[in-house]
Amino acid sequence: MNPSIEIQMIAAVTAAACAIPGVFLVLRKMALISDAISHSILPGIVIGFMITQDLASPLLILLAAFSGIITVILVEMIQKTGLVKEDTAIGLVFPALFSIGVILIAQNANDVHLDVDAVLLGELAFAPFDRFYINDTDIGPKALWTISVILLITISLMLAFYKELKLSTFDVGLSSALGFSPVILHYGLMSVASVTTVAAFDAVGAILVVALMITPAAAAYLLTTDLKKMLVLSILFGVSSAIGGYWLARLLDASISGSITTVLGLLFLGIYFFAPSKGLIAVLLRQNRQRKEVSLLTFLLHLNNHDSTEERGVAHLQEHINWRRVRAKSVLDLAVQNNMITIENQVVSLTRKGLEFTEKALEYIITNKDEKIEDMKDDFFLFRG
Amino acid sequence: MVEKIAVAVDDLTVAYNYKPVLWDIDLSIPEGVLMAIVGPNGAGKSTLIKSILGIIDPIAGSVAIFGKPYSKQRDKVAYVPQKGSVDWDFPTTALDVVMMGTYGSLGWIKRPGAKEKKQSLEALEKVGMLAFKSRQISQLSGGQQQRIFLARALVQDAAIYFMDEPFQGVDATTEIAIINILKELRKAGKTVIVVHHDLQTVPEYFDWVTFLNVKHIATGPVKDIFNDDNLTKTYGINYKVAVQK
Ligand SMILES: Nc1ncnc2c1ncn2[C@@H]1O[C@H](COP(=O)(O)OP(=O)(O)OP(=O)(O)O)[C@@H](O)[C@H]1O
Ligand SMILES: [Mg+2]
Numbered sequence: 001m002n003p004s005i006e007i008q009m010i011a012a013v014t015a016a017a018c019a020i021p022g023v024f025l026v027l028r029k030m031a032l033i034s035d036a037i038s039h040s041i042l043p044g045i046v047i048g049f050m051i052t053q054d055l056a057s058p059l060l061i062l063l064a065a066f067s068g069i070i071t072v073i074l075v076e077m078i079q080k081t082g083l084v085k086e087d088t089a090i091g092l093v094f095p096a097l098f099s100i101g102v103i104l105i106a107q108n109a110n111d112v113h114l115d116v117d118a119v120l121l122g123e124l125a126f127a128p129f130d131r132f133y134i135n136d137t138d139i140g141p142k143a144l145w146t147i148s149v150i151l152l153i154t155i156s157l158m159l160a161f162y163k164e165l166k167l168s169t170f171d172v173g174l175s176s177a178l179g180f181s182p183v184i185l186h187y188g189l190m191s192v193a194s195v196t197t198v199a200a201f202d203a204v205g206a207i208l209v210v211a212l213m214i215t216p217a218a219a220a221y222l223l224t225t226d227l228k229k230m231l232v233l234s235i236l237f238g239v240s241s242a243i244g245g246y247w248l249a250r251l252l253d254a255s256i257s258g259s260i261t262t263v264l265g266l267l268f269l270g271i272y273f274f275a276p277s278k279g280l281i282a283v284l285l286r287q288n289r290q291r292k293e294v295s296l297l298t299f300l301l302h303l304n305n306h307d308s309t310e311e312r313g314v315a316h317l318q319e320h321i322n323w324r325r326v327r328a329k330s331v332l333d334l335a336v337q338n339n340m341i342t343i344e345n346q347v348v349s350l351t352r353k354g355l356e357f358t359e360k361a362l363e364y365i366i367t368n369k370d371e372k373i374e375d376m377k378d379d380f381f382l383f384r385g
Numbered sequence: 386m387v388e389k390i391a392v393a394v395d396d397l398t399v400a401y402n403y404k405p406v407l408w409d410i411d412l413s414i415p416e417g418v419l420m421a422i423v424g425p426n427g428a429g430k431s432t433l434i435k436s437i438l439g440i441i442d443p444i445a446g447s448v449a450i451f452g453k454p455y456s457k458q459r460d461k462v463a464y465v466p467q468k469g470s471v472d473w474d475f476p477t478t479a480l481d482v483v484m485m486g487t488y489g490s491l492g493w494i495k496r497p498g499a500k501e502k503k504q505s506l507e508a509l510e511k512v513g514m515l516a517f518k519s520r521q522i523s524q525l526s527g528g529q530q531q532r533i534f535l536a537r538a539l540v541q542d543a544a545i546y547f548m549d550e551p552f553q554g555v556d557a558t559t560e561i562a563i564i565n566i567l568k569e570l571r572k573a574g575k576t577v578i579v580v581h582h583d584l585q586t587v588p589e590y591f592d593w594v595t596f597l598n599v600k601h602i603a604t605g606p607v608k609d610i611f612n613d614d615n616l617t618k619t620y621g622i623n624y625k626v627a628v629q630k
Binding site for chain 1: 435439466476487
């Protein structure tokens with residue numbers, strides 16, 4: 001295999017392995033904790049490296065993952081005192097652990113071939129140089145093997161405990177009442193997140209690990225209301241950004257990790273704006289439409305209430321409709337388009353259909369069934385705001 | 386005739402951050418009653434239910450469900466939490482939430498199948514929410530959400546039901562629908578324990594009542610103990626309600 005394909009495979013597998021725990025972290029509103037873990041595993045990595053002299057050794061991964069778990073435990077202990085909130089507790093714990101790691105590196109600078117830059121940013125381009133040999137046969141980069149094993153373990157755990165993870169994330173109370181200990185599930189998830197972070201950090205650095213865990217899940221969350229789809233979408237987003245980022249780096253001759261992070265960011269931004277129902281544009285359009293339709297309704301009710309031609313003059317109605325919120329003309333247009341009103345000599349009258357619509361709406365308002373008006377609009381409106 | 390005791394609470398004391406919110410509670414609830422727990426906001430009603438269900442660890446005392454610890458009797462107990470205790474924006478549908486009620490009988494790892502789905506659809510039908518089965522739960526009204534949680538408790542097919550304010554924020558029609566389901570459960574021999582705030586309706590809806598305000602004040606049949614004396618002890622002010630005979 002050539003290095004280019006190997007790098008892409010490492011990036012893609014890492015992205016998939018990060019996306020799965022990432023979905024649950026995002027749903028549990030624990031995005032920050034992944035940042036904390038990715039930093040506070042540093043002392044574990046340094047100590048592990050001093051013992052094993054090998055960044056990809058399983059012992060080092062376990063030691064480092066253990067310091068990730070310690071982070072989670074410390075955060076919870078501080079939080080339980082009730083003196084500070086969770087984000088503050090996180091902010092207290094991880095810089096402390098991270099700085100212990102930095103001091104350890106500085107103290108042992110001579111025999112530890114580690115530097116802080118590499119830890120934070122990683123260097124995917126070098127990942128293929130560290131090879132895995134069985135009986136002197138080269139079977140590929142070590143990083144690819146490590147992260148693939150972790151991906152397999154993550155997928156099997158997720159398939160086995162999908163229902164438990166879902167329940168304990170959605171409703172802690174029921175989860176514990178039914179005997180699915182939220183504590184065990186919480187630490188299980190944190191262990192997976194820690195192990196994945198450690199394994200991924202060697203290849204891609206701490207910052208990209210956080211981006212790969214949180215961004216795909218956050219983007220998928222905007223697109224679906226189905227947890228299974230959210231998982232699949234997150235993996236897809238992660239993997240495609242990883243490969244897209246690699247080619248962007250080639251094109252710009254830039255850092256691969258940096259490019260992947262950029263692609264992830266752009267992808268998220270695009271989805272944030274354009275997602276069909278939760279995206280910013282869709283939300284604004286919907287609000288605008290609702291405003292217009294509410295104005296239309298009050299306007300039609302007003303017509304229904306007042307018979308005198310004076311009250312039904314276009315000029316007067318324009319005053320009646322709240323100018324600052326919507327343009328009166330667009331409301332009138334909408335009413336005409338839907339065949340609710342006719343305008344003759346600047347005087348507005350309700351059509352038969354308009355009358356029927358308002359009477360029904362009035363009835364719903366009086367009987368406190370306002371929500372039914374929404375459904376009714378579907379029946380009456382050919383065009384919506 | 387000796388009544389079977391469904392829930393026995395013995396010397397229970399519960400604290401948050403070392404501040405006790407329930408003091409030395411002794412309580413026994415006979416099987417087959419439809420019981421209200423009443424008390425002011427912050428009285429510890431939710432806390433009592435959560436500690437009976439092992440969601441909160443008490444600092445002292447014990448709880449028995451049909452004579453055994455709760456951890457051995459999980460399958461006999463269903464629970465409807467007080468609103469707002471779940472993540473409404475979670476990506477899940479009404480049917481999915483109801484199916485969660487079947488997880489307890491499935492145990493670890495096993496996934497719900499066709500049988501569980503059928504039970505859940507029946508429960509949705511019973512609470513009149515079948516038409517909403519594919520809705521994301523945040524897109525339901527407060528009363529509809531409450532019905533979904535009731536359906537989730539129904540599929541648990543338990544012997545004892547705990548419900549924390551099932552009538553909170555529901556309209557009169559839904560309230561009647563819910564109370565009828567609860568009465569049906571009692572007719573089927575189940576024990577139903579409900580945190581309730583509307584004192585006016587206690588005599589009409591329930592046959593037993595517990596008064597609680599940090600301490601346990603009284604438990605017994607509504608006709609014997611639902612009186613001004615206990616209401617005053619619980620709420621601190623002289624509470625006048627018309628007790629319907
Ligand atoms: N997680 C918590 N941490 C600290 N204190 C808590 C917590 N939950 C409840 N409390 C406190 O414990 C007391 C009892 O609360 P609980 O929720 O049991 O009251 P309640 O009777 O259910 O009230 P309501 O009628 O408002 O639902 C209150 O004083 C409350 O402030
Ligand atoms: Mg409560």
